[in-house]
Amino acid sequence: MITAGIDIGSITAKAALIRDGKLAGTSLQFTGYHAAKAGNAVLETLLDRTGIRRDDIDIIVSTGYGRNSVDFADKAVTEITCHGAGAHFIDPEIRFVVDVGGQDSKVIKIDGTGKVIDFAMNDKCAAGTGRFLEVMARALEADLDDFGRISAEADAPAAISSICTVFAESEVISLISRGESRQNMIAGIHESVASRISAMARRVGVTPPVMMTGGVARNQGVVRALESRMDAEIRVSPHAQLNGAIGAALLAARMQ
Amino acid sequence: MADNQKKHDPAKKAPKIQAVSRMKEIMTNYYIDAKTAREQGKKVAWITSGGPVEPLIAMDVIPVYPENHGAMIGASKMGAQLCEKAEEMGYSRDLCSYARADIADSVQKTGPIGGLPEPDMLVCCNNICGTVLKWYETAARYYKVPLFILDTPFVHTEFSDSARKYVLSQIYEYIAFLETHCGTKMNYDRMEEVGRLSVEGTGLWQAVLDTCAHRPAPMTAFDAFFHLALIVTLRGTRTAVDYYRQLLDELNQRIADGVSMVPDEKYRLLWDNLPVWYKTRWLSEKFAAHDAALVADTYTSAWSGMLPDMGGQTFLEAMAETYTKVYINISIDRMFDIVANMIEKYQVDGMVMHSNRSCKPYSLGQYDLRQMIMDRLGVPTLIIEADMVDERAFSESQIDTRIDAFMETLKS
Structure with a gap:
């Protein structure tokens, strides 16, 4: 199963992909003016980088202050919950x-x-x-x-x-x-x-x-x-800026 | 659209509480009465929300509450403008927003009712805070009217005998003050009658709040914030007693019919501190979207504590005690006991504390209280920073995230 987490922060937008419980890739870019566009762009970059197709993603969870503007996400979860899940994944x-x-x-x-x-x-x-x-x-x-x-x-x-x-x-x-x-x-x-x-x-x-x-x-x-x-x-964290996005992708996997 | 909560579904909305229209009618009549007091040959006294109003009612003086006015200003979203006006006049932004809004409206008269009826006298009881002393002194200078200050000592552990004597002696001074400025003697039979109505009214108000112990709750704290107005302003009158009896009947009927205010009530929360008056609808919908009902609060129950303390005392003796022992004039250990009791009584899953920039005595100690609640009772507690009237102190996206995160914690 492949899940994605998108974290729209005030300065940067982050994306992470989890495939079968393992981190498959991450990407990061400036958020800029359009939070929704940044969410899409950061995911596209990540898909290009990993060779994973958008259709292969089972569930997408968004987080961060712009979580409700990611219109293609299946669910929005606050960064608090995502950071908890992300940190546990990196170091239990x-x-x-x-x-x-x-x-x-x-x-x-x-x-x-x-x-x-x-x-x-x-x-x-x-x-x-x-x-x-x-x-x-x-x-x-x-x-x-x-x-x-x-x-x-x-x-x-x-x-x-x-x-x-x-x-x-x-x-x-x-x-x-x-x-x-x-x-x-x-x-x-x-x-x-x-x-x-x-x-x-x-x-x-x-x-x-x-x-x-x-x-x-x-x-x-x-x-x-x-x-x-x-x-x-x-x-x-070795993925300090990506922890929220990783957590979001992990929570997406649990939604199955 | 991504969302971690359900969409607001108007079709699923609970039927409105019918008594609301009667309440609005009573409050309108009350303000008309107060605004036309001079034509009726009656006197108007401004009084603090936690002040003993019963002697005023017994003396046929119309009580007017600047704090109730402050709440109306907040609910009408006129708070920021009036607070700014007060700041222009030289009052600090750190001063209570009820005080700022009310002081500014005394001058500007642009509030929801075009300014409060001018007072003939002022009655200030410091059981709720120290700010009221300076606020009422300002009003006394501005309107050039006499001011009576009732000093209630802080209750650290027990209401001592010396405190009892001290407050009771002031109650008699208060009555003497009223006799002087009204030019008539107090009728003590009438005083006891008002006392009986006050006890009956506060008892009914407690019964109204107690309906929320039922699962699901027939109303929420947001409704209590609204229905509270009468127990504050018309405590000690037949009108308040009749109204709360009507409201209680309706709520009991809702329970019998299985009607709940939050359609799919799953989580039951306890609210602490004053409402965020300009955001009650937003907050109410926010919690309802998480299937959470605010089933009780420490604020509206502050006006229902009279019955248990009556004992064998006369009404005036009981009054001295109950007005001194209000929720924010007691130590944190006593506050904890009250909160713990409410958590059990209303079967509460979590607590939401409003750290209110305006109300220092209510907000001071909240972090300690929160720790006690979490450590001793294991009840998750959230603190949100806002202000009861000044919208400038409310950050919607921050509070949105905190509530969502808190509800995620409760649900997981």
Whole structure:
């Protein structure tokens, strides 16, 4: 049986194919303006890549903030449930998932089968999300991909508030004018993101082992800061950005 | 179209509650009465929602509730505009949206009823929050009318004897205040009669809410939010007693006929905190699409706690106690006991807490309460962030995802 999962995030659209319980392929592209079109395009790319025909797909599950705009999906499931299923598939030991995406950060407690026990999501604010890091990268004229490496060289992370993205940006600008090192500012930004997420995680109650997913998991600086604040080792998913799509495809398989 | 929930099927909609039209008629008459009080030679007192209204009724003063007005503003989706107006006037955005909307409408008079009837006096009881003190002081300055403040101490563990004496002495000061400003003496026989009607009315209101213990529930908390208006505004009157008797009969008939408000009720939820007044329909349809009924809530039941506390006391003594022990003036341990009791009584599968940006005393402690409910009772609990009146604090897609995810957890 072949099933597909489509995850429409605020920044990227992801697709995953599961064939007979195994991951058959994934693809990722920018979401852009049209969530529905992005869902179709990301699936087409994946079909081209794997040689699987659309008719061969038995069930499609959509997820992510644009889940209800994927009109060809058989069912929409929230990213919370999908991330739980995805993390369990990648590493069955995982009992806690930290997902930090473009506009959402969430923590999910799961049981030994990948079923969600409890979850929490960020409030109406971009602080503690990928968007926050993007804004900071722009203010610092730095490449976001280099953030993890640069922050490893910090000697004293700068204090940057986690209350509001816009305020944090003005704090960074005044730190720049005071001559603070880029390393310390970026490390401070990571601490700011981590403090917000770890508070949310503690609210739910951290149950290791912890897996981190979402685009921000690619940033080693945030991962290190989170490990220290959550007092737990974090396993970064090898498919960090694709975890939701993989989970959706797995849930589709269970619908049979 | 992908969807993880059923489409709303109007054909499957439960028949409406017939009493609604009678309720609207009563509320219209009530506001006409209040707005024409001067022509009738009657006085109007503004009073907080949790304030002891019975002495006003006994003195033939028309009680008017700025909070009920706030709810109407919210339901009419006029909240954001009036809140913005209050912010222009210098009030903080962090101030309660009932207070902001009401203060702005005192000046602007563009709300759903063109402004509340002006008060002759104000009665403020701080059993519901501290904001009302400043809100009513503002109103007292604006309308240049006398203000009576009834101070109810917080109940950490028990309602102590000193608290009882303290509140009861203020009840007599309250009556003296009314006698001074009405120019007539209190008729204590009439006071006891109003008290009896109040006890009867709140008892009937509890009986109305209790019909939801039946599976499936003949109404939901969204209906309770609407039918609540009379027990708030006309508590202690024959009108309220008669109305709730009519409503109770109708709900019992619905049970007998097997009529449920959510057509395929499968999941039973408990709601905490005030309604999101401008989104009640959206939320109601959202939960119904998941076959979930909100069978009870901590908010509307706050007006039904009078009966068990009567004991051998006079009405005024019982009043001092019950008004001090309202749901948001008690410790979290007592709140937990109440919630645990409701979870059992209404056979609840999950709880939905509205973390209400406006109502700090109601929202403070919700995370601890949630943890207690999940740890001790194993009942899944969801928190959604919103505001009762200010639509600007509501993010539909975020709340949509949280509810869907919560329901997926309940169903799995």
